Amino acid sequence: MVKFLTDQEKISAAVLGMGYVGTAVAAVLAGEGVGVVGVDVDPEVIGRLEARRCPFHEPGLPELLLGALDSGGLRVTTDYAPVGEADVVIIAVGTPVRGTELVDAQLRGACERLAARLRPGQLVILKSTVPPGVSRKLVAPLLERGGLKAGVDFGLAFCPERLSEGRALHELRTFPIAVGGWCRDSARAAAAFWRRTIGAEVIDCTSMESAEMVKLAGNWWIDHNIAMANELARLCGALDVDVLEVIAVANTMRKGTGNVNILLPSVGVGGSCLTKDPWMVWRAARERAVDLETVPVARRVNDAMPAHTVDLIDRELARLGLGLEGTRIAVLGAAFKNNTGDLRATPVLPVVAALRRRGADVAVFDPLADPAEVHRIFGLAPAASARDALKGAACVAVLARHDAFDGIDFVALRDTLAESCVIVDGRAYYSKETIDRFRRHGLAYRGIGR
Ligand SMILES: NC(=O)c1ccc[n+]([C@@H]2O[C@H](COP(=O)([O-])OP(=O)(O)OC[C@H]3O[C@@H](n4cnc5c(N)ncnc54)[C@H](O)[C@@H]3O)[C@@H](O)[C@H]2O)c1
Incomplete structure (x- = not known):
């Protein structure tokens, strides 16, 4: 049995997909002294980074990213060859949906390319948001096509990315990281990686499916909460009552382990996560003959x-x-x-x-x-x-x-x-x-x- 992520002093990582999430994760890890190689199949993405341009308006990210590129702590490339040298490989490619269906082309592409480079002892961490079951039923078999076995030759864990834009760096360093492992050794190695690099609190989920649902449940809740805030706003508008006052005072009521927490109404919900993650949940439920009514309602309201x-x-x-x-x-x-x-x-x-x-x-x-x-x-x-x-x-x-x-x-x-x-x-x-x-x-x- 190969042990994943042994006790070596210096950890190296490869990040697959240098979009918004991949760039932030790579920059933070490099800032903590991890040797990082960032890989993206889009030459324009890599060209921009090589030209020292940070395409994201994220507080603190340009400085951190350019510092890491200048110091050599972060290298960027379209070439998958260096991925085989990393201790840990983080997958952060896009996982959009068409309608309600996952478009898995980026994920498949990354796993297929990675499979050909995977070597014994490596730990693969999936960060892209996926419907429950995808880590086990799609990612693992694609990675095993290279001839190595998950849990035996390489480690595999799902650790959802829960940062939100505008506060990404702070949240990357401070949010507890949920870890769902293929096996105990994978989960242990992934937890050790996050603790030893960014010093994050780690929460152990009993399975990859549980960790996949953690991410989706969070965004389902946010979308639903905002839908309620938006309907509350429309009613307050009709009553000539200030919705912000109602929310502020309503949120002082204690409930469960905290307070009522009605979020803010607005012109609408956008971005790449809240508009698609609830649909991933809805479809995953439908495939298991569970009918979720709150997802389409919230989506329609927003x-x-x-x-x-x-x-x-x-x-x-x-x-x-x-x-x-x-x-x-x-x-x-x-x-x-x-x-x-x-x-x-x-x-x-x-x-x-x-x-x-x-x-x-x-x-x-x-x-x-x-x-x-x-x-x-x-x-x-x-x-x-x-x-x-x-x-x-x-x-x-x-x-x-x-x-x-x-x-x-x-x-x-x-x-x-x-x-x-x-x-x-x-x-x-x-x-x-x-x-x-x-x-x-x-x-x-x-x-x-x-
Ligand atoms: N944007 C957010 O705020 C946010 C927050 C939490 C989680 N997520 C999730 O994280 C994942 C990434 O989101 P994002 O916003 O960074 O997406 P993005 O579209 O900004 O970046 C994806 C990158 O992956 C690259 N890519 C595609 N196929 C590849 C391959 N085979 N190998 C290497 N690179 C490849 C693309 O060229 C692109 O640069 C998604 O699953 C998303 O749902 C996003």
Whole structure:
């Protein structure tokens, strides 16, 4: 029996897939002194990293990443050859869904290439989010095609990545890491790896399937909680009650091991995880004759929020005696989440598309998103500055609230805006004082549920 991850002083790792997760994990490990090789099949991804460009707006990541690349602690390549030399191989490729079905091409590709390089004693850790059973039924057999046996020649564990964008580095270092092993030795080796490298707390799950479900249950809960917050917001809006006040006070009630924790309503739920992980759960359940009703309901509620936001804008403009046709609307924030430039499945896109279909003159500004990507995805050249976007706007829709917007004072820019103007707050959650100030200076305000 080969022992995985023996007690050697210096640990080396290979990270397969240098996207958002792979880059963050590789940079953090390299920062802890692990010799890391980052492998991606996309030459553009590797070219960008070699040119020392960090494509992700993640606090602290560019510095950490460039430091690791400069010091040689992190090497990047499209070549799988160095993977065979690593003690630990971490798989962080994309696992999108089409409809509700896992698109496993990236995962298969990574496992097939890795199988040909795998050597006795290596530990493989899967971080990509997968439906329950995929580590055992897809990943292990693909890796064994190289001739080695899981649990005998190489170790295998599933350790879900639970970081969220905007706080990735902090969460990578501080969140407990769930470990589900193929066997006891695999689980023990994976736990030792995380403890010895980033010093993380490790939680042992009894199986890979349990760890797979841990990840999915977390995102199912978040999506469902936000759906409830969004419906609460729509009701509070109709009652003329401030949803933020209701949530803040409701969340002081103790329940279970903590407090009630209603999350925040918004223009919608986007990104690459919350829009797909609940569907992975739903499909996995259906395949086992378990009917999950909460998944489609939450998805439907959250997917309806962009249309609700458009209605809100339409109604607020009507109060000002304006229609959408020909009206200038400044959209601040194109990303799916505050303080990121990530445009994947952004709910801002259906808002902008609907407004434009209805004849509005929409200007989009997002200082964190790549302008070429905004142009490609929105079919519209983004404004070069906030001031450009705000020129003549009768509605300012703040749909992602980046810290970079803190310096934009709509009151000071009153003359740039149209004579009648409403601030529509899709997730800025302005304080009562700020809202009062807007109103004192002739700016109307309406938030989701406020
Ligand atoms: N983005 C998040 O916030 C987040 C958080 C937690 C978990 N996850 C999960 O982590 C995984 C990765 O997510 P991501 O956002 O980093 O995806 P991503 O699309 O940003 O990155 C995936 C990378 O893998 C590369 N790749 C594809 N096939 C490959 C192969 N055969 N070998 C090597 N590289 C290959 C792609 O070129 C791409 O650069 C997904 O399963 C996702 O669900 C993501």
